[in-house]
Amino acid sequence: MEKKELARYLELCKELRLKIVDVMTWSGGAHVGGSLSIVELLVMLYFKYLNVNPKRPKWDDRDRFILSKGHAAAGYIPALAMKGYFPEEELKSFNHFKSPFAMHPDCNKVIGCDASAGSLGHGLPMALGLGLGARYLKKGFKTVCLLGDGECCEGSVWEAAMAISNFKLTNVIPIVDRNHFMIDGNTEDEMALEPFADKWKAFGFDVLQINGNNIEEVDDALSKAWRMTVPTMIIADTVKGKGVDFMEGNVKWHYASADSALAEKSKESILKEYEEASRCLQ
């Protein structure tokens, strides 16, 4: 990737992280850890790969994105605002009375949102249906489904994985945000997922394992997934709370609210990391 392009994505990631902190403040509480971990994935999807048009959010041929880990709405909804689906100013209503934005996204309220989600294990079966529908209708759109790693405890995830593989769908792209934590702690302590890639392979997938917080690796994996000829999925190894040093890898920040001091401290950390990354680019 060219430096100029990379610089642009770095900047977008920084902006999205800052918005997540804002939402954490405005909403009175947000799933900040699991929102920060998917920033690079959201930015690369919405600003490079997904064929969508904010002016025509319901366009039939658009690519679909399902945030199966719906609790990361605090990352997803600001990304939609940045993409231009609605004014960023509206994010201030997050969680408040009659707001379209809540802890989990509602596709009948949030412009640009393709599926309501929040209850875990629901996204991949819906993605399966979208994939089957696109194939029957001879439409070329892709459906990307972003799951949490803890979410993969849900049996329905594997029902859908089995079916995507069985139907040999190459228009559905499951991505797992492998941030290593569920609410109660580390996945391997709570309910071991490893050998995780082997499980997906056994279900018939080509597995792309990447550092999900590395823009170039995300770019490379999405580019491969977009051209897949056999069912392919991505395990994006990420850091929960990525970008805010004191939140990184700490389950305490799965869900949190922020007062102005905490928000300030968080933003400082985000800006510091961004500046370092930018410097490395020079």
Place this chain on the structure above:
Amino acid sequence: MSTVTGTTWNCYDSATMTPREIYGRTLAEMAKTNDKIVGLTADLEKTTAMIYFAQAFPERFFNVGIAEQDMMGAAAGLAKCGLIPFASTMAAFASMRAAEQVRTDICYQNLPVKIIATHSGISFGHAGTTHHCTEDLAIMRSFANMTVIAPADGIETSLAVRACMDIPGPVYIRIGRGFEPPVFQDENHEFKIGKAIEMNPGKDLTIICCGIAVLQSVLAAKQLAEQDGLSVRVINMHTIKPIDREAIMKAVTETRRILTIEEHNTIGGLGDAVGSVIAESGKGCVFRKHGMQDCFSEIGYAEDLYSYYGFDADGIVAKVREMMGLEFEADENWEDE
């Protein structure tokens, strides 16, 4: 074997029985002229007779294996592509195993998924309680956006399946195992979702029923007329939600005795839906709910169970006689309430 193409929604094992042909023709017609219709099942394409659809339209039929949650989620995804999915499995699995997918993926997103749930009530009696379903009406009517229908027989199922296409949101149609004798002789009557059908006129008592109870209630009314000189109104409340309030209120004011009959727990189903309308009206009325009295069914063939639980004409006659001995508030002044 029948040569009709398309899908059927019951489990007839014999191709000589007419209701399957009726369903088959209806659905074949629908699918032939509407390429938005897609079908899903969860390893029950033969049992739910989706196989006719599968054979005629393999490119738009999806058997997801024994995975009902996946089926309902995939149905939601297909609906998001602008398609009209018909998802079929047994009622117990459609309403309970996949309840959250139906509620969250289909109803909450308000998608036009049509769920055809077979083997409802205790119709699959000898399969045992895991395969009975006397809870689905309660579960499904509590989901916002959902329309709930329990047709009386094959002909009415066919009419309901056709009519549900006009509903822009989700619809749940519960049918039995498919061995039930028909009530209607042909399709030449008006079927409107949400509009009850008066099967028999009457002024002494009204039976409000659905599903298999409709035929038995009609037979019971005939018996009561002949033996007791009673005039019993029979209302086929094929749509449980939205319920036909007008038909209920008419029965309250005109007959003042109401018996509901459903092949379902008396908690949460047709009886409670009717009871709420009566209670909200403030009118005095003798009211009884006949159904499964908050219990799991015994094992047995359906016809034996129907007779044991009083869902046959004799059982209904006994219920009506019991109710005729009860007094309602002697209040002819309906203006003060």
